[in-house]
Amino acid sequence: MGNKGDYSVIKTTINTNSSAQIKTKRYFSESFKESFVGYLYVSPFFILFGIFGLFPILFSFYLGFQKWNGLNEMEFVGLNNYKLIYSDPVFWKAIYNTIIIGFLGCFPILVFSIILAFILNSAFVRLKSIFRVSLFMPYVTSTVAVAIVFGVIFSNMEFGIANLTFSWFGFEPIKWQVGEWAVKIAIACMVLWRWVGYNVIIFIAGLQSIPIELYEAATIDGATTRQQLFYITVPLLKPVIIFTVFLSTVGSLQLFTEPLIFLGRNAREEGITAVLYLWREAFNNMAFGTASAAAVTLFFIIIIVSFINYLITNRISS
């Protein structure tokens, strides 16, 4: 890596270059240039988004006021779509399920992944790459295989793996596919399984920005591993933790793949999530108007929840 040399060059040139006159003269153009570069560097996102992302969003807002089955003429219906979904108990059930499954899934994910990342970033563990890649595999394993394996684990039958394990401890078999809480727990387990490794990788990257000397110094001062975790790791990881909390919040409010895999096309009320609801409206029931109304509503719910979440995370970690 050749940058170490550059860095020292920069350091030495600072002294030679600091004439006050030049500084004030360049000040205005410097800040102008900085703004210009700033806009330039962020522009690709906005250009691409302007081309591919903006129209679909405006279209969704527009569709929220139309009755449309995707093929025939649209019909303007005012706020009727919103009325229909707000008076639908299943819609509120879906929002409720989403939040419950979100809580059941997110907390364990964050806790497990920070701990696992801490372990996998520490010096003494051998075979790090093998453990990392193993933990990450759920993110890339085909959903076909996942659906079948989880179907067998959380089968209603007595010989399902979960029920079999329970029976060793003397519990009654549970109806995983139809029980109010059983469905949610099964889906949350699936979420946990799929996303821990993903978050571990993010946290490992975050941990590597923490200078190793801090740990060494703490060890010399006699700090225990737990103290190191709470007084060095967690505070210094704050930007990354805010990042993962935000992502988990948005991700769990948009939860879709896992319940779809687990429930199949028959999105049952016990496990239907908000996005599954709007997906069913659009592509099963051909009601794009109400689907869009649900999407717009969900969008605002996500904004509100994310904002509240941001405030809480910020307060806790500072």
Add this chain to the structure above:
Amino acid sequence: MKGKISIIFFMFVLSLLLVACSDSDETGGESSSGGDGNSEEKVTLDFWVFGQFGFDGLVEKYNEENPNVEVNLQLQESEDMHNNLFTSLSAGSGAPDISMIEIAYIPQFREAQDHFYNLYDYGADDVKNNFLDWAWKNAESPEGDYMIALPTDIGPTAMYYRTDIFEEAGLPSNPDEVAELISTWDDYVEVARTIKSETGTNITDSPELLFNAVRDQAPEQYFNEDNELIIETSPYVKEAYDFATGLIQEGLVGQNELWTPEWGNAMSEGTSATLLAASWMVGRVKENAPDAAGNWAITTLPEGAGNWGGSFISIPKQSEYPEEAYEFISWLTSPEQLLEAFNVAGIFPSTPGVYEDEDFLSKSDEYFSGTKTASVFADAAQKVEPVFIGKDTPIVHNELVTALINVASADGDPEEEWNNAVERIKDQLARN
């Protein structure tokens, strides 16, 4: 100065990306664009299919015999293909010249008939008599003046049963005798009770298929021709539901959901005595239970037959060559070609002319204890009654299946579940 360099670098990377993409897709773009230049008038017809229909060889033959036409067969997964067709029609471009449509999607597209050529304008009247009446009616407007697609294959239903379990229960196991033994649904219940008490085995393991089998024999289904929900006034669907839930509550039906591993496992383990399914299930049973050869046989359903599955072939309005396309599809759906497709891929032809073919009728299957499968299903195909299937059928069906599952797996009360399902159905129907 240095800002400029960064801009240039930046533009360079972006354009590199764009160039790299456009280079790599040369191969992708070309084949669908048609006119290769060697013969000026050559017409390329994109033809979307969603499974193994045995059309590959036929398309090749057609291309050879018609040098001015090049049919370009494109295979996609079923759901993907129908979604793509839907998206293309909805957005107004990208649809193929010819597209297969599975029967479950037909009502939805029939409702948007303007997106397809009316095949009556191209001579569909002349071939109408080649096909089973009920199959034809599926793709025709209720008024009978607009035809969006020609039938290819159908899925007449029959009763698959385990000879070993029937024998163990002291019942006859030969197809003709079983057909006689179970000639009504009441007989079916009697046999179910006998088998349960003699062997402890369930009569069938899918509440959904039991419900479907009875429902499909009725002259009406969920909707009337004005697309109004009739399940509360028409008795048939409720009867089918009551019949299914009655058997469930007696503890005679398993509770596997279709296509799950448990359901497939049940086929080879013989944990249920019958399977009420369509002609194409032959392949599924063999795949799922290769060890159960000789333990299965097939006979006719009590009180008639139904249809489950099948496909049609349509010409979307976006095609520029409806005449050439029609010529091809009417050739492809002629009895001779469909018989050929049956021999290659086992799809069951919708043209009763084929059913008189000696070779066809004598086709027997050792796996199914020597049952003359083609003949059983040909019989069934001719017994199916035409039924109007509304565009919102999936909504109704999904909710009724949920109700059945609730009764089977969650000890739901049948009446209560039925009423709740009807509520949910009405709620959803108000929206599209």
Add this chain to the structure above:
Amino acid sequence: MHSGGKGFTFSKLFIYIILIAGSVISLFPFYWMFVIATNHTSAINKVPPAILPGKELVTNFQNVLAKIDFFGAMLNSLIISSLVTIGVLFICSLAGFAFAKLNFRGKEFLFIFILVTMMIPPQLGLIPQYYIITQLGWLNELKAVVVPGLIDAFGIFWMRQYVKGSVPDELLEAAKIDGCSYFRIYWNIVCPVILPAFATLAIIRFMYVWNDFLWPLVVLRDTTSHTIQIAIRTLVDNYVQDYGMILSGTFWATVPLILVFLIFNRFFIESLTQGAIKS
């Protein structure tokens, strides 16, 4: 952790048990895919499921090769995933750097706007997005997947957070006063420090694009333009399901991802030692 540096301790054993258990649970469905890929289809229905590999490894994969252009589709996937990954790394790190370290008016607003775009449920955008692609005439062309794939709010957010947490302001100030161009600051100072962030984003993005089929299957209909995921989906027949074959294709399509992971994984280790030298 460092306290238990030498020899065998109880807590070390405990940690290894956790890691091994976690790995086994994570890998099981993947391993099971291999089991089915080497068995006859009926093995999928065994209850409890089959757990030992069978003898059909070659047969199943030959069936896959007979039905789809497996390697052609792999190549398409490789092209798309690589281009998207390279593009995303570049675009997102630049934008992340700008958001974290440069001052310009409306920065906060623009950043929040990017976050808000992540909150839009994407499922309903298919039809209008498809419409845009047809208007551009990109149907059946790989760029229909690559170019929209470069929009990555997640990546920008990630890079911003990482640059914020790991690049000291003093370093940048020094370089600025020295008259270094912003691009040189980005290239020579920021990039080397954020290698772990690059590795993370590359892994996540590459694998996401490789496995994605929802969007590609809408715009890539022609067989020659199919990505591996779409090609594998065409193995699913309407009437007969040969799971042995389907999961064989799926399994071999996932294996290259392990290599990709291990390649990028190297950046983690390197940067750890480098961080130590730096500070």
